[in-house]
Amino acid sequence: MAGSAKSNRPLFDLDLLRSILMVADCGSFTTAATRLHSTQSTVSQKVRRLEDLVGHKLLERGHRDIHATDAGERLLGHARQMLALNDQMFEALSGAVVVVTVRLGVPEDFATGATTQVLARFNRQYPQVKLEVTSGLSRDLLASYDRGELDLVLVKQRRHSRESVASRPERLAWIDSAEHPSFGCDPVPLVTFPARGLYRDDMVQALETMGRDWRIAFTSSSLSGIQGAVADGMGISLVPPRAVLPRHVVLGRAQGLPVVDAFELAIFHRPTADAMVSALAKVLVGMLATKPRAPK
Known part of the structure; x- marks a missing residue:
């Protein structure tokens, strides 16, 4: 009798499981539909069919994103295993490598x-x-x-502006041109990323704390652009240590510049x-x- 009861249980449709996994991974029905080559309404219907099947709400719509409920989290873990097993079966039977x-x-x-x-x-x-x-x-x-x-x-x-899987502090380097230094100019020319870019506010605050006048001499959204502009003498900048080139000179406490480790x-x-x-x-x-x- 127990075996008969189990055989009467409804079977999960892998297509429905793939749909809810995609929504959970993308955090969006629209993006999930695009990646599944489907429509948003179709994907939504598939998620609702799953919810009807298990008798639980599986996804919660937030103001900015979509996240799984407790029941949804449990289902997603099993769903990922089932889809992986499905791929392994095809791989075993076809001899092909699943990419x-x-x-x-x-x-x-x-x-x-x-x-x-x-x-x-x-x-x-x-x-x-x-x-x-x-x-x-x-x-x-x-x-x-x-x-x-x-x-x-x-x-x-x-630091700590958004919770991450892992993190490591990044201490930055002040750089100037080795051949055409510009830190001694008044005002000090700055080479920066565009407005709202990283490090820009920290550069300005440091110079103002020192009582130095400054001006934005060059902006670029490309790190190579920043590196080249500094090397050619267009201004000083803040970069990660790994971005320091042989044509740069590193500035620091000797020039009165602070350590930036935020x-x-x-x-x-x-x-x-x-x-x-x-x-x-x-x-x-x-x-x-x-x-x-x-x-x-």
């Missing part, structure tokens, strides 16, 4: 060098993972993450993230744990 795409966002100064080496090692360990890496300003990367366009991001932010590197991914997203996040956490080169 998992992880969309990663990193700041421009992390798009090469040590980060590339770390990503290459990860890819050798997990050849079934396809990495789609986007680089840009941290505020743009976070916006893309919030829209569900990225699965995992490494960004710069003011920022951190932070990693974000969703609680319902795919196992490969979590695995890559752990690799990035390990990379951040490596002691950074401190500015002089």
